[in-house]
Amino acid sequence: MPAPARTGREQIVEAASMLLDEGGADAVTMQAVADRVGVRSPSLYKHVRHRSDLLAAVVHAAVDEVTDGLAAVRVDGDARASIVAQVDAMRRFARARPHAYALVMGAAPGQPRPTPEAMRASLRFLLAATGELAGEAHALDAARLVVAWANGFITMELADALQMGGDIDEAWRWGLARIVAAIGG
Amino acid sequence: MPAPARTGREQIVEAASMLLDEGGADAVTMQAVADRVGVRSPSLYKHVRHRSDLLAAVVHAAVDEVTDGLAAVRVDGDARASIVAQVDAMRRFARARPHAYALVMGAAPGQPRPTPEAMRASLRFLLAATGELAGEAHALDAARLVVAWANGFITMELADALQMGGDIDEAWRWGLARIVAAIGG
DNA sequence: GTCTATATTTCGATAGAC
């Protein structure tokens, strides 16, 4: 056997995810990924079709991570507590992996997007909770309200926008309480 | 006189803004800007220090445009109407210039940001309105709530996230009504 | 102030030997 495999698609996606976290999508170059996994850049093309294929895999892995996190913190018997726990988990993920968060939530037009099915899976338990509070007829509207507020808040927090003084965590809790109340809680 | 001026900083920023709208920040290359204004790329450096200087000017012009738009639609005697008018104006701007909107609201980590003063100026009349509704003690929290929701909704709308069926304009109106009610309206 | 010419770097991707 001439050349044993020294890397694989999984390890490549992992390295690309780290580079995304460290320097954004632009930092995910084939050269940088190759350095990270310890091979020469042409070898990557035996595991990945092209750069966009790799980036799509990175986004897919990130949205899966979010989905698992949201599923893990849900509270089955308490809709209010479940909503709070899930948006808190969103915020934790965003703080830990801001660039990945931006890709998942589609903050940058023209960047790779997760599939609609993957996004739906992420919001499964949030939809259940908002349905309990707002009624099935408005479950979707209410989920959109919650996610929109949380996403907007998190995005601006990461960008240091709305830096107008005041305690940011206090603003988060104040807003969250109002949002939950607004959808029928 | 050896070479009369065929362009100027204002025209260059304008061309760069058009390129931003058409293809995002990555499309704003010195070459593309030069083609657009009708000169060779080295000539641009007589009007602009470097590319980041140009991009910063583009962002500044965009936030000024937003500020003017928000000031124009405000309703002085009616806080609820003023809030609705201003978030509607935000949404119109985002639909007209999605890439510019993303830069202004800081959706992409690592991109050029408007100055805090410019952002504050944009939110002046919104703060006045939320102060009326929520009380001065919570004017800032309430403004953050409104802007966060609007920004999150708009961002996801532009990215086709939360595309889970239902009328998107109806969701906007439903959410907006709840938000205004939530802050004391 | 604009031009030609160019330095320099970096990128994605391919060819072909082993």
Added chain:
DNA sequence: GTCTATCGAAATATAGAC
């Protein structure tokens, strides 16, 4: 499957003539 070698494209920016 990995490697060396390389192509071709595109980018920012500078030097110096006019």
